[in-house]
Structure formats: C-alpha cells, structure tokens
Amino acid sequence: MTNHALRAVDALFTPGARENPVPVYRELHAGGPVHRLNDEWVVVCGYAETDEVLRSPVFQVKDSEFRERTRPGWIAEHPSAAMIADSVIRARAPHHERVRGLLRRPLTSRRVAALREAALGHTRRLLDDLAARAVGGGPVDFVDGFAYPLPIALICDLLGVPAEDRTWFRGQAADLSYVLEPAGRERDLSRADAAASRLMEYFAGLIRERRERPEQDLISSLVQVSDADAGRLSERELVVNLALILAAGFETTASLLANGLAVLLDRPADRDRIARDPAAAAACVQEVLRYDPPAQATDRWATEDTAVGGMRIAEGTQVLLLLGAANRDPRRFPDPDVFDAGRPVGRSLSFGAGPHFCLGAALGRMEAEVAFKELFARFPAISLVGTPSRTERLALRGYVSLSVTLG
Numbered sequence: 086m087t088n089h090a091l092r093a094v095d096a097l098f099t100p101g102a103r104e105n106p107v108p109v110y111r112e113l114h115a116g117g118p119v120h121r122l123n124d125e126w127v128v129v130c131g132y133a134e135t136d137e138v139l140r141s142p143v144f145q146v147k148d149s150e151f152r153e154r155t156r157p158g159w160i161a162e163h164p165s166a167a168m169i170a171d172s173v174i175r176a177r178a179p180h181h182e183r184v185r186g187l188l189r190r191p192l193t194s195r196r197v198a199a200l201r202e203a204a205l206g207h208t209r210r211l212l213d214d215l216a217a218r219a220v221g222g223g224p225v226d227f228v229d230g231f232a233y234p235l236p237i238a239l240i241c242d243l244l245g246v247p248a249e250d251r252t253w254f255r256g257q258a259a260d261l262s263y264v265l266e267p268a269g270r271e272r273d274l275s276r277a278d279a280a281a282s283r284l285m286e287y288f289a290g291l292i293r294e295r296r297e298r299p300e301q302d303l304i305s306s307l308v309q310v311s312d313a314d315a316g317r318l319s320e321r322e323l324v325v326n327l328a329l330i331l332a333a334g335f336e337t338t339a340s341l342l343a344n345g346l347a348v349l350l351d352r353p354a355d356r357d358r359i360a361r362d363p364a365a366a367a368a369c370v371q372e373v374l375r376y377d378p379p380a381q382a383t384d385r386w387a388t389e390d391t392a393v394g395g396m397r398i399a400e401g402t403q404v405l406l407l408l409g410a411a412n413r414d415p416r417r418f419p420d421p422d423v424f425d426a427g428r429p430v431g432r433s434l435s436f437g438a439g440p441h442f443c444l445g446a447a448l449g450r451m452e453a454e455v456a457f458k459e460l461f462a463r464f465p466a467i468s469l470v471g472t473p474s475r476t477e478r479l480a481l482r483g484y485v486s487l488s489v490t491l492g
C-alpha cells in the first residue's frame with residue numbers, strides 16, 4: 086500500500102486533483118483510514134482517526150521549536166512562516182490557551198449574532214454593485230464582486246481597519262494565506278513573506294494610532310490588554326495574531342461562498358428553500374462545508390510513539406490530515422458524494438476539532454447564511470456562465486473566478 090498511497094497523495098498536488106480531489110479521496114478510503122507515505126510522513130483520511138489526531142495531546146501543531154529542529158534557519162528566513170509560527174494557530178500549551186482566550190471573546194456566537202446586521206448591510210450593498218455591473222444581463226464574476234469583498238469587509242469591521250485601506254488589505258491577505266499551504270512553493274512563499282512584512286508594519290502603525298485614540302474595535306481592546314500586562318499578550322503576539330485573523334478568516338470564508346454557490350447553481354430547489362427559510366440556509370451551509378470544505382488539509386506531528394487506526398506512528402512523524410477526505414468517509418457519512426442539505430446533522434471536520442478548533446466558525450457560517458439567503462432571494466435565476474476556474478491550491482480550496490448571470 087505504501088507506494089500506492091504516496092502516488093495518490095502526490096496526485097493531490099496535480100491540476101487534475103485540484104479540480105476534483107474526490108477520486109483520490111475514494112482511493113485512499115478504499116485502502117484504509119491511515120497510510121504510511123515514508124519514514125517521515127503518515128496521511129490520515131478516516132473521519133474518526135482525523136478527529137482523534139486533532140484532539141489528542143500526543144499530536145501537536147508545528148510550532149517554531151519543531152520547525153527549527155526539522156528545518157534549521159527556515160523560519161528566520163521567512164517572515165510569513167515566523168508570523169504564523171508565533172501565532173495562536175501554531176502555539177502549544179500553555180501559551181495557546183492564554184492567547185486563544187483573548188482572541189475568542191470578539192468571536193463568540195453572541196458577538197457574531199450582533200454582527201449579523203452589518204453582514205446584511207454589506208451583502209445588500211455588494212449585491213447592488215453586482216447588479217449595477219451586470220449591465221444588459223451580462224456576466225459578472227462572483228468571486229471578485231462578492232465572495233472576496235464580503236469577508237474582507239467584515240474582518241476589517243471587526244479588527245478596526247479603515248474602509249479606505251480595504252482594497253490594499255485584500256491583496257495582502259490573499260498573498261499571506263499562501264503560507265498556510267502544507268506544500269507551499271517557494272515562489273508563493275516569497276509573496277507571503279512580502280505581504281507578512283507589509284502587514285506587520287501596517288498593524289504596528291494601527292496599534293500606535295489606537296494606543297493614542299482607542300476605538301470600539303478588536304485592535305483597541307487587544308492593545309489595552311497588552312499595555313496593561315505584556316505577560317498576557319506581548320506586542321509581538323498582538324501583531325502576529327491580528328495578521329493571522331486576517332489570513333485565516335478571509336480566504337477561507339471567500340472559498341465557502343464560492344464553493345457553496347458553485348454547488349447550489351445546479352440545485353434550484355435548495356436555492357428556493359434557502360431564500361425562504363433561515364433554517365434551510367443554515368443546513369445548506371453545513372452541507373456545503375462538508376461537501377467542499379475551504380480548508381482541505383492541515384497537519385500535526387507525533388510528540389511520542391503512538392498508534393492511530395492500527396498504524397504505529399513513531400515520535401517525530403508528521404501527519405497530513407485530509408479534512409476534505411474525512412468529510413467524505415463513508416463510515417461516517419452514508420453516500421458521502423451526494424450533496425444532501427437534508428442530511429441528519431453530523432459535524433464535519435471543516436473547522437478542525439480539539440484545542441485548535443476554528444475561532445471564526447460562527448462568523449464564517451453566519452456570513453454564508455446571510456449571503457446565500459439574500460443572493461437567492463434577489464436573484465432566483467442566477468446561472469453559471471462558462472467554466473469556473475479553481476485556485477491552484479490544496480489546503481485552501483476555492484475559485485479564482487466564477488462567472489454568473491444574475492437572471
């Protein structure tokens with residue numbers, strides 16, 4: 086099985102699988118839930134096994150200490166990798182709990198519910214803009230005109246980034262998110278590095294401003310925490326986590342919107358239900374997340390000898406977790422390749438699990454629920470034009486363009 090699994094996983098990084106990774110996922114499932122690729126790597130596709138690794142204290146995120154041990158000097162050379170390594174998403178206990186506790190507050194379900202009105206306002210404005218662009222019933226690009234601007238507007242509201250900086254911010258965020266790819270290319274990493282440096286400088290400036298003139302936003306409240314006690318949040322932690330929220334929250338939500346529309350374009354009955362019923366919108370968003378998740382993969386490493394799904398895993402082994410495959414594990418989801426918004430709710434792994442479970446899950450879901458409900462109520466006959474084009478990425482799977490007529 087070893088070479089077979091290696092070939093299958095290699096295939097995931099080819100254009101064909103980026104278009105549609107599902108045949109590879111099926112092939113991996115047929116061979117079992119866990120596969121050894123080589124002495125250094127194991128890949129997990131089973132739902133229960135992925136969930137177990139994400140929750141187990143034996144498996145840890147790749148923090149700066151791990152990176153330094155396995156690739157000495159690499160972090161120092163790459164500002165984007167250093168930024169992510171110092172942020173909550175790669176932090177280990179006890180720093181992880183301390184910083185996560187501070188970042189969680191503005192993203193709780195209650196706080197997110199209060200952002201619903203803002204999401205509705207941005208959605209309606211963006212749909213007006215789309216309609217204005219679709220002169221004479223011509224095509225418009227949903228990705229450029231809606232899927233990207235909506236999450237960036239909400240994250241900027243949340244963080245407190247001035248409206249005039251948003252277009253610039255969007256380009257930086259898109260470049261920075263390349264650092265989250267497990268097999269990132271050097272060319273993309275250089276773009277991420279340049280964006281990281283610019284964003285660090287930008288946030289440092291904004292922090293100085295908010296220190297002098299606080300406002301009702303996340304930057305101001307975190308500056309106050311940090312100034313009162315740097316032991317709770319150092320200046321470096323403040324800056325890197327502001328940039329992380331941008332990187333982790335923007336491209337993912339844009340992909341949820343584009344992946345979701347692509348699926349729903351073929352499903353008028355679901356679109357009609359979403360337009361009429363908020364509960365149907367919520368169920369559909371959950372099924373989109375399972376069926377075509379924006380984050381298809383993440384990774385961990387084993388801090389001691391252990392076993393998962395019957396496979397022995399030695400200390401130091403790196404583990405690629407295929408969230409997109411776990412969501413299509415037939416042992417967990419019957420007929421996994423069928424999109425069924427009426428599926429009895431079963432939690433997908435699209436937001437991860439365990440201590441690093443996505444802090445923005447409620448926000449991402451709420452944005453998509455509001456967006457789809459408004460979009461399909463206003464444009465019930467929205468349809469696809471031409472062939473949409475996928476991003477050339479695995480971990481963050483979305484669309485570069487998705488051309489539609491609004492009907």
Ligand code: HEM
Pocket residue numbers: 173174175185188192240329330333334335337338341378379380383384434435436437438440441442443444445446448449450
């Ligand atoms: C549909 C949209 C989203 C998806 C699919 C998504 C997916 C994920 C996943 C899979 C993880 C876990 C990574 C791992 O364990 O290795 C994660 C973590 C995280 N996400 Fe999201 N995310 C989304 C939206 C957001 C938003 C909107 C924000 C912030 C505003 C956000 C902030 C974070 C943060 C801070 C973490 C790290 C949490 C920690 O390490 O404790 N995400 N996300």
